[in-house]
Amino acid sequence: MALIDDILDLAATPAHLLPQNAMVKARFSLLDWMTCGLSGLDEPVAQKIRAFAENEGGANQATTFGGILAPARLAALVNGTTAHALDFDDTHFAHVGHLSVGIFPAAMAMGEALDAPLRDVIAAFLLGAEAAIRIGVQLGAGHYNLGFHQTATAGAFGATVAVGRLMGLSHAQMRQALGLCSTRASGLKSQFGTMGKPLNAGLAASNGVECAQWAALGITSADDGLHGPQGFFSTHHASPDSEAPLRDGFLFEDNLYKLYACCHGTHAMIEGLLSLGVPFDQVAHIELRTNPRWLAVCDKKSPRTGLEVKFSYGWLAGMALRGDDLGDRGVYTDALCDDEALAQFARNVHVSGDNTQTDLQAAGNVLMKDGTSLPFHHDLAAPMPAEVLRAKLTAKATSLLQAQGAALWALEDQLTDLTAADFWKHAAL
Amino acid sequence: MALIDDILDLAATPAHLLPQNAMVKARFSLLDWMTCGLSGLDEPVAQKIRAFAENEGGANQATTFGGILAPARLAALVNGTTAHALDFDDTHFAHVGHLSVGIFPAAMAMGEALDAPLRDVIAAFLLGAEAAIRIGVQLGAGHYNLGFHQTATAGAFGATVAVGRLMGLSHAQMRQALGLCSTRASGLKSQFGTMGKPLNAGLAASNGVECAQWAALGITSADDGLHGPQGFFSTHHASPDSEAPLRDGFLFEDNLYKLYACCHGTHAMIEGLLSLGVPFDQVAHIELRTNPRWLAVCDKKSPRTGLEVKFSYGWLAGMALRGDDLGDRGVYTDALCDDEALAQFARNVHVSGDNTQTDLQAAGNVLMKDGTSLPFHHDLAAPMPAEVLRAKLTAKATSLLQAQGAALWALEDQLTDLTAADFWKHAAL
Numbered sequence: 123m124a125l126i127d128d129i130l131d132l133a134a135t136p137a138h139l140l141p142q143n144a145m146v147k148a149r150f151s152l153l154d155w156m157t158c159g160l161s162g163l164d165e166p167v168a169q170k171i172r173a174f175a176e177n178e179g180g181a182n183q184a185t186t187f188g189g190i191l192a193p194a195r196l197a198a199l200v201n202g203t204t205a206h207a208l209d210f211d212d213t214h215f216a217h218v219g220h221l222s223v224g225i226f227p228a229a230m231a232m233g234e235a236l237d238a239p240l241r242d243v244i245a246a247f248l249l250g251a252e253a254a255i256r257i258g259v260q261l262g263a264g265h266y267n268l269g270f271h272q273t274a275t276a277g278a279f280g281a282t283v284a285v286g287r288l289m290g291l292s293h294a295q296m297r298q299a300l301g302l303c304s305t306r307a308s309g310l311k312s313q314f315g316t317m318g319k320p321l322n323a324g325l326a327a328s329n330g331v332e333c334a335q336w337a338a339l340g341i342t343s344a345d346d347g348l349h350g351p352q353g354f355f356s357t358h359h360a361s362p363d364s365e366a367p368l369r370d371g372f373l374f375e376d377n378l379y380k381l382y383a384c385c386h387g388t389h390a391m392i393e394g395l396l397s398l399g400v401p402f403d404q405v406a407h408i409e410l411r412t413n414p415r416w417l418a419v420c421d422k423k424s425p426r427t428g429l430e431v432k433f434s435y436g437w438l439a440g441m442a443l444r445g446d447d448l449g450d451r452g453v454y455t456d457a458l459c460d461d462e463a464l465a466q467f468a469r470n471v472h473v474s475g476d477n478t479q480t481d482l483q484a485a486g487n488v489l490m491k492d493g494t495s496l497p498f499h500h501d502l503a504a505p506m507p508a509e510v511l512r513a514k515l516t517a518k519a520t521s522l523l524q525a526q527g528a529a530l531w532a533l534e535d536q537l538t539d540l541t542a543a544d545f546w547k548h549a550a551l
Numbered sequence: 552m553a554l555i556d557d558i559l560d561l562a563a564t565p566a567h568l569l570p571q572n573a574m575v576k577a578r579f580s581l582l583d584w585m586t587c588g589l590s591g592l593d594e595p596v597a598q599k600i601r602a603f604a605e606n607e608g609g610a611n612q613a614t615t616f617g618g619i620l621a622p623a624r625l626a627a628l629v630n631g632t633t634a635h636a637l638d639f640d641d642t643h644f645a646h647v648g649h650l651s652v653g654i655f656p657a658a659m660a661m662g663e664a665l666d667a668p669l670r671d672v673i674a675a676f677l678l679g680a681e682a683a684i685r686i687g688v689q690l691g692a693g694h695y696n697l698g699f700h701q702t703a704t705a706g707a708f709g710a711t712v713a714v715g716r717l718m719g720l721s722h723a724q725m726r727q728a729l730g731l732c733s734t735r736a737s738g739l740k741s742q743f744g745t746m747g748k749p750l751n752a753g754l755a756a757s758n759g760v761e762c763a764q765w766a767a768l769g770i771t772s773a774d775d776g777l778h779g780p781q782g783f784f785s786t787h788h789a790s791p792d793s794e795a796p797l798r799d800g801f802l803f804e805d806n807l808y809k810l811y812a813c814c815h816g817t818h819a820m821i822e823g824l825l826s827l828g829v830p831f832d833q834v835a836h837i838e839l840r841t842n843p844r845w846l847a848v849c850d851k852k853s854p855r856t857g858l859e860v861k862f863s864y865g866w867l868a869g870m871a872l873r874g875d876d877l878g879d880r881g882v883y884t885d886a887l888c889d890d891e892a893l894a895q896f897a898r899n900v901h902v903s904g905d906n907t908q909t910d911l912q913a914a915g916n917v918l919m920k921d922g923t924s925l926p927f928h929h930d931l932a933a934p935m936p937a938e939v940l941r942a943k944l945t946a947k948a949t950s951l952l953q954a955q956g957a958a959l960w961a962l963e964d965q966l967t968d969l970t971a972a973d974f975w976k977h978a979a980l
Contacts, residue, residue, distance in 0.1 A: 170768040177764075178622040180609035193607040269781030274734070305703070305747050306754065308737040312773040312781035318734050321770065325735065335606075339599040341750065344741040352698030352741035359786070 125260060126300065126346045129253050133283045133296055137245050144372040146508050148248040149537055151212055153530055154379055154515055155205050155222040156549050159187040160530075161451070161522040162207035167317040171203045171324065184231035185546040194231040195331040198281070201227035203324030206273075208451065210522075212379045213386065214251075215482065215503070217258035217276060218266045221251040221377060224277030224326030229284040231331060233542035238288055240545050241538040246284040248374060250330070254280025255373045257348070264361020266311070274309020274322035275358065279348075281330020289334055297345065299337035304347025304354040306333055378482075378502055381514050383451040384432035387416035390484035391435060392442045394500035398488060402444035407470045410435060410486040414475030421473050424465075428454040436468025450521040554689060555729065555775045558682050562712045562725055566674050573801040575937050577677040578966055580641055582959055583808055583944055584634050584651040585978050588616040589959075590880070590951040591636035596746040600632045600753065613660035614975040623660040624760040627710070630656035632753030635702075637880065639951075641808045642815065643680075644911065644932070646687035646705060647695045650680040650806060653706030653755030658713040660760060662971035667717055669974050670967040675713040677803060679759070683709025684802045686777070693790020695740070703738020703751035704787065708777075710759020718763055726774065728766035733776025733783040735762055807911075807931055810943050811877035813861035816845035819913035820864060821871045823929035827917060831873035836899045839864060839915040843904030850902050853894075857883040865897025872896075879950040 123131075162168050172188050175196045184197035187204040191197075205211055206223040214221050226247050233243035258276035266272055282303045286296045306329045309322040337343075349355050382389055391410055412435075422434040431437045431454050438448065441464065446453055458464060479485060482502040489495050512531070519527030530549050533540075540548065552560075591597050601617050604625045613626035616633040620626075634640055635652040643650050655676050662672035687705035695701055711732045715725045735758045738751040766772075778784050811818055820839055841864075851863040860866045860883050867877065870893065875882055887893060908914060911931040916924050941960070948956030959978050962969075969977065 167770060170765070170770050173768055174761075174764060178609050178624065180607050180622070193609070195607065269786040271734075301742075301745070302747060302750070305700075305739045305742050305751060306737055308735055310734045310773070310781055310783070310786060312776065312779055313730075313734050316730070316771040316773060318731060318770070318772040321731070321765070322734060332603075335603060336599070336750070339602055341596060341599050341747070342745040343747040344739075344745060347741065350741055352739055354739070357698040357739060357788070 124346065124349060125256070126297065126348050128256065129283065129300065130293055130296055132253055132256070133249055133287055134293065135249060140245055140248060141372050141375070144248055144374050145244065147375060147377055148244050148251070149534060150379065150511065150515060151222040151247070151377065152226060152244060152537070153519070153534060154212055155226045156530060157519040157522055157527060158208055158211045158223070159201060159205035160526065160550060161210070162204050163187040165204070165207035167320050168204040168207050170317070171200050171321070175200050183235035185234060185543070185550070187550070189550070194235045195328050195335070197231040198227040198327035198331045199324040201230065201324070202327035203320045206320035206323035209319070210380050210383055210451070212377055214255055214374070214377050216373060216376060217255040217272055218263070219258055219271065219273035219277060220323060221254060221277070221280070221374070223323035224273055225250045225254060225280045225284050225330070227324070227327035228281035228330040229288060230542055232285045232288045232334070234546070236288060238542055240540045240542050242288060243542050244537065246287040248372070249287055250280040250284025251377070252372050252374045253283040259373070260362045261355070261358065261360045262362035265359050268359045269311050270358060271309040271311045271313070271322050274326045275307050277323070277326030278307035278329040278333070279303050281327050282333045285330050285334035286337065289338055291334060291337060295337045298341070298343050299333045301343030301345065301347035302333040302336050302341065303329060304344060307354065376503065379511065379515055381518055382448040383454065384438055384448060385420040387412070387420040387481070388435055388438050390482060390500045390502050392438060392448060393502070394484050394486070394498035395439055395442050395488070397500065398496050398498050400443060400488060400490065400496065402440065402467070404491050405443060405467070405470070405488055406491045407489040408439055408472065408486060410439070410471060410473045410484060411476035411479055412473060412484050413479045413481040414477060415481055417473065417475050423468070425459050428456045428458060431458050434468070435473050436471040437464050439471050440464045440467035447521050449518040553775065553778060554685070555726065555777050557685065558712065558729065559722055559725055561682055561685070562678055562716055563722065564678060569674055569677060570801050570804070573677055573803050574673065576804060576806055577673050577680070578963060579808065579940065579944055580651040580806065581655060581673060581676070581966070582948070582963060583641055584655045585959060586948040586951055586956060587637055587640045587652070588630060588634035589955065589979060590639070591633050592616040594633070594636035596749050597633040597636050599746070600629050600750070604629050612664035614663060614972070614979070616979070618979070623664045624757050624764070626660040627656040627756035627760045628753040630659065630753070631756035632749045635749035635752035638748070639809050639812055639880070641806055643684055643803070643806050645802060645805060646684040646701055647692070648687055648700065648702035648706060649752065650683060650706070650709070650803070652752035653702055654679045654683060654709045654713050654759070656753070656756035657710035657759040658717060659971055661714045661717045661763070663975070665717060667971055669969045669971050671717060672971050673966065675716040677801070678716055679709040679713025681801050681803050682712040688802070689791045690784070690787065690789045691791035694788050697788045698740050699787060700738040700740045700742070700751050703755045704736050706752070706755030707736035707758040707762070708732050710756050711762045714759050714763035715766065718767055720763060720766060724766045727770070727772045728762045730772030730774065730776035731762040731765050731770065732758060733773060736783065805932065808940065808944055810947055812880040812883065813867055813877060814849040816841070816849040816910070817864060817867050819911060819929045819931050821867060821877060822931070823913050823915070823927035824868055824871050824917070826929065827925050827927050829872060829917060829919065829925065831869065831896070833920050834872060834896070834899070834917055835920045836918040837868055837901065837915060839868070839900060839902045839913060840905035840908055841902060841913050842908045842910040843906060844910055846902065846904050852897070854888050857885045857887060860887050863897070864902050865900040866893050868900050869893045869896035876950050878947040
């Protein structure tokens with residue numbers, strides 16, 4: 123089946139056929155997206171994009187982080203940018219990108235504009251995210267490695283699907299919306315390290331709102347924007363990985379959540395060490411094996427700033443075992459670099475590259491001062507029971523937002539009774 | 552010099568150093584853009600994009616074709632789309648695209664928002680257009696042939712330069728604006744034949760307004776969005792033509808204007824025949840030589856609709872010589888296909904491919920009934936005196952808009968005394 127037809131069928135999936143496991147994760151993504159957005163709203167890029175929206179003004183259709191009302195398109199731009207400002211949001215590794223920050227701002231903005239029930243917004247997000255994953259997987263490593271940012275590119279198509287679903291676009295209109303997205307979607311990895319990176323998430327979201335609205339107005343486009351002649355795939359270096367996941371069901375179930383405010387490459391080690399539960403001061407030596415790609419990224423031997431601590435296996439191993447709250451972005455201070463206990467601990471952490479570990483895995487041994495050797499291993503891709511993940515995400519929200527974060531996660535059971543507008547009132551105010 | 556530095560230097564050119572020939576053509580482009588926009592405002596895509604803008608609303612910063620006030624970004628989107636709806640606007644062949652429809656909407660919208668003198672808007676357009684040409688030439692045939700639409704892609708950078716110039720961005724801010732444009736610009740040729748094509752012009756214009764505004768707010772980006780790592784060029788199949796024009800001065804001086812509402816591939820023939828000034832009923836036979844690429848495009852032997860007449864050398868040759876107004880888009884009726892005099896004339900027009908003709912040239916002979924043989928040749932790239940071009944563009948505007956078109960061109964001498972807002976009042980109302 124042509125990808126465009128697969129996506130169009132997907133977009134029309136009846137709500138009662140959506141897999142329950144995926145819907146649970148979609149709710150988690152909503153709450154985690156809200157957590158990241160509320161936590162990021164004072165970041166410089168978030169303030170600037172709000173100033174842009176305030177200058178532009180327009181119909182009061184949808185709420186932004188920071189409490190502006192704006193047209194749906196503009197709210198999507200602000201909220202995607204704001205929620206990605208801390209880079210603390212969810213990741214789907216096969217998609218190669220971040221799903222909630224590109225798609226929930228679009229779905230929420232249109233949901234609020236239409237006064238839709240939140241359950242429809244969540245279903246629309248799930249279908250948009252699944253569309254973005256399938257498109258992202260097919261764009262593949264070639265697209266990413268050459269310089270495109272799937273969060274923005276595949277994400278725009280996902281946002282288009284989510285918004286189009288909420289607007290009730292017909293099959294033919296959704297096809298036109300995807301065709302329009304093929305000429306609208308953009309986003310480069312050259313923005314990494316600048317405010318352009320979070321902006322890319324906002325672009326995905328706002329492009330999705332526009333393309334669905336344009337199609338609803340009857341603006342015509344290419345018949346197959348993805349694989350048609352001069353379509354998005356042939357122009358944007360699509361090169362699907364031969365090992366691309368192909369299976370029944372929703373790839374969205376593999377979505378991963380960032381639980382610690384440090385480099386993702388250190389998270390498997392942190393989980394492995396925490397699972398041992400050994401006391402910091404009883405550890406003599408740690409031997410860690412990790413995918414070689416991470417050695418150049420997060421093995422800072424002598425961090426000089428709090429930011430560099432986020433990329434230091436040695437420091438983070440010590441912090442994890444002594445109980446520092448690694449989900450609290452305020453914990454990564456410059457003063458940590460002068461913490462003699464951590465520095466001494468880090469000297470006893472030995473890191474080596476190991477091609478048998480995927481980039482989501484870590485393995486090793488902890489040698490205790492009493493001579494006991496404790497092997498550990500963690501795979502971030504391994505399924506995590508929903509209740510465990512819920513507890514970890516609630517802890518993350520509480521670290522970031524204190525009581526507001528706990529109250530946000532307490533809403534989980536009521537989400538299906540709320541409208542999109544209600545949710546903003548309960549969560550953000 | 553790196554292209555980015557060339558563009559940044561260009562953007563800072565003092566107004567008094569702008570070449571006068573280029574400034575004359577920039578004024579022509581303004582009036583021709585206004586002609587195309589006023590003529591296109593009832594086209595379906597124009598009505599739809601206005602409806603989109605009315606739904607969104609916002610600050611009353613800038614005027615659109617059709618008389619809405621909207622934020623500058625949104626006015627640029629509406630006016631780019633509207634002015635390209637008829638595909639009757641100017642073309643720069645080395646740039647591979649249309650300049651006025653992507654750049655004037657952006658410059659005019661920001662000029663009006665800032666209450667700038669129209670002369671500053673025209674200068675900003677000229678510099679933006681020159682930037683778009685230099686970027687378009689360097690993106691080259693590879694970019695275009697693979698499926699990108701320079702009108703939209705290089706056009707967005709040009710619009711960014713024009714708007715940034717009007718906003719008084721510093722050198723460093725303009726660099727950031729171009730970096731933001733590298734992650735924002737998009738536009739595919741797969742939209743040709745759909746409303747997505749004129750929309751691409753609107754996207755160029757609105758992207759330019761956004762990127763300049765974002766940079767002014769301090770949103771950061773890649774240092775060299777064009778040729779930096781994972782920049783626009785390496786990701787978007789840049790492949791400059793080895794014969795790309797490189798010369799001192801402004802390439803904008805080569806800008807061409809569409810004078811007849813039919814396929815551009817027929818225009819050299821039309822000019823050549825008109826230069827002979829022979830009477831229609833005295834012609835026995837015409838032998839026409841044209842670049843072979845056009846044979847598949849505009850040699851319809853038996854057009855069945857008014858649209859097909861626009862792609863028929865034979866019909867158009869007859870219409871030109873009998874004095875039909877080929878600049879009037881209303882002249883191309885279906886009834887022409889049943890015009891026996893034209894059908895008979897067309898049977899005596901013999902067309903052949905000739906590789907010695909560029910795609911801007913045509914040559915041939917007209918054999919008169921009295922036995923006289925009259926050779927003709929025309930090169931659309933040959934310089935045309937400004938007064939000749941002015942007369943032709945005024946005739947075009949008058950055909951399209953009657954008295955309003957004539958009044959518009961009568962404004963030419965006063966343009967430098969007006970503000971951007973004044974110009975809308977005089978031209979459009």
